[in-house]
Amino acid sequence: MRADARRNREALLAAAREAFLTGDADAHVEEIARRAGVAVGTLYRHFETREALVAEVYRQEVAALCAAPPRLLAEYPPDEALRRFLLLLVEHSAVGKGMGEALESIMATDSPVFDDARTEMARALDALLAAGVAAGAVRDGVSGRVLLRALGGICGMRAKGWEDDAVRITAILHDGLRYGAKHPG
Amino acid sequence: MRADARRNREALLAAAREAFLTGDADAHVEEIARRAGVAVGTLYRHFETREALVAEVYRQEVAALCAAPPRLLAEYPPDEALRRFLLLLVEHSAVGKGMGEALESIMATDSPVFDDARTEMARALDALLAAGVAAGAVRDGVSGRVLLRALGGICGMRAKGWEDDAVRITAILHDGLRYGAKHPG
DNA sequence: CCCTAAGGTGAGTCGGGTTCCGTTTATGGG
DNA sequence: CCCATAAACGGAACCCGACTCACCTTAGGG
Numbered sequence: 226m227r228a229d230a231r232r233n234r235e236a237l238l239a240a241a242r243e244a245f246l247t248g249d250a251d252a253h254v255e256e257i258a259r260r261a262g263v264a265v266g267t268l269y270r271h272f273e274t275r276e277a278l279v280a281e282v283y284r285q286e287v288a289a290l291c292a293a294p295p296r297l298l299a300e301y302p303p304d305e306a307l308r309r310f311l312l313l314l315v316e317h318s319a320v321g322k323g324m325g326e327a328l329e330s331i332m333a334t335d336s337p338v339f340d341d342a343r344t345e346m347a348r349a350l351d352a353l354l355a356a357g358v359a360a361g362a363v364r365d366g367v368s369g370r371v372l373l374r375a376l377g378g379i380c381g382m383r384a385k386g387w388e389d390d391a392v393r394i395t396a397i398l399h400d401g402l403r404y405g406a407k408h409p410g
Numbered sequence: 411m412r413a414d415a416r417r418n419r420e421a422l423l424a425a426a427r428e429a430f431l432t433g434d435a436d437a438h439v440e441e442i443a444r445r446a447g448v449a450v451g452t453l454y455r456h457f458e459t460r461e462a463l464v465a466e467v468y469r470q471e472v473a474a475l476c477a478a479p480p481r482l483l484a485e486y487p488p489d490e491a492l493r494r495f496l497l498l499l500v501e502h503s504a505v506g507k508g509m510g511e512a513l514e515s516i517m518a519t520d521s522p523v524f525d526d527a528r529t530e531m532a533r534a535l536d537a538l539l540a541a542g543v544a545a546g547a548v549r550d551g552v553s554g555r556v557l558l559r560a561l562g563g564i565c566g567m568r569a570k571g572w573e574d575d576a577v578r579i580t581a582i583l584h585d586g587l588r589y590g591a592k593h594p595g
Numbered sequence: 596c597c598c599t600a601a602g603g604t605g606a607g608t609c610g611g612g613t614t615c616c617g618t619t620t621a622t623g624g625g
Numbered sequence: 626c627c628c629a630t631a632a633a634c635g636g637a638a639c640c641c642g643a644c645t646c647a648c649c650t651t652a653g654g655g
Binding site for chain 2: 632
């Protein structure tokens with residue numbers, strides 16, 4: 226790949242991230258291209274569709290989040306690690322409104338564009354759940370994919386005062402996950 | 411309102427319901443108008459925007475669902491009534507794919523178009539929760555509005571096998587709601 | 596330095612919601 | 626019964642935004 230092509234690709238991703246995470250999640254392609262200093266044609270040379278660009282930005286954010294579970298599991302008991310990760314997602318949904326929409330799109334839809342991100346996030350949750358089950362602190366039979374869905378609804382909250390609501394319902398979910406566990410905390 | 415106008419309004423709602431609940435939830439306005447035997451101009455005489463028409467169809471469906479809680483509370487203990495209502499929502503999400511999307515739109519977004527439906531549904535959940543709290547079977551401090559959000563994610567599930575997932579996570583939610591109640595069942 | 600394939604451009608297409616205004620029609624008073 | 630008139634209707638035109646394509650520019654190896 227030519228040097229200028231790589232540069233433009235990066236510029237587009239940066240412009241899109243800037244737009245999505247700090248403001249309107251539905252910035253027009255013309256606007257994104259303009260911010261990146263290129264024309265729309267160039268945007269489409271690098272990304273199949275507008276949605277593909279969105280997906281790539283979000284995938285990178287999700288990848289960063291997915292690095293947390295191993296760290297949390299090393300530092301806390303599984304049950305607490307799970308609780309903290311759930312809250313971490315809620316917190317991230319709070320920066321700008323972009324990240325919340327990102328997480329919601331990934332978690333609450335079936336769009337094939339987000340398959341990668343969804344899989345990655347489900348795997349992260351699976352690790353936390355498995356550790357919790359092994360320690361007898363979490364009920365068995367819950368998959369990361371399933372948990373992801375409930376979280377999608379939470380991260381999509383936008384109304385005023387949503388953050389308190391999100392924390393509250395996350396606590397309910399967490400309690401539900403412990404309900405019926407071998408050794409509930 | 412003139413008789414023919416009322417007839418056309420009904421025809422439009424019927425056509426839209428038909429389209430949304432049995433097939434593609436994003437039928438074009440031309441298509442809906444055609445099915446109703448009118449032109450687009452007429453559609454726009456009766457509904458501000460396409461979304462307003464969608465909202466009206468969904469509001470009617472939601473109103474029907476919201477009639478259930480009083481009946482359930484008369485027939486079952488509060489805790490069981492709550493459980494059954496949650497499952498009722500999941501079931502309704504399964505007919506066609508339209509109803510699921512309807513419920514998701516209403517529950518998981520903040521679109522002002524769905525304000526009425528959202529309020530109505532939150533009130534229904536509030537009644538169930540309040541009865542549960544009064545009976546000591548449900549934890550205190552959870553509002554219908556909050557619960558609505560978690561349900562939004564669930565009703566929006568579309569992947570294959572989603573119904574099992576939905577039932578499972580609904581059970582988790584329900585357990586979480588009982589966790590810490592005065593007299594957990 | 597030049598050749599060429601990779602890369603870039605942006606006016607144009609296309610699809611879908613919305614608007615606008617000329618035409619048609621229901622309906623109530625004469 | 627018929628006309629007046631306001632309400633309702635039709636559908637072509639418009640707008641907006643994602644996407645395409647035919648042509649131009651340029652990096653960079655030989």
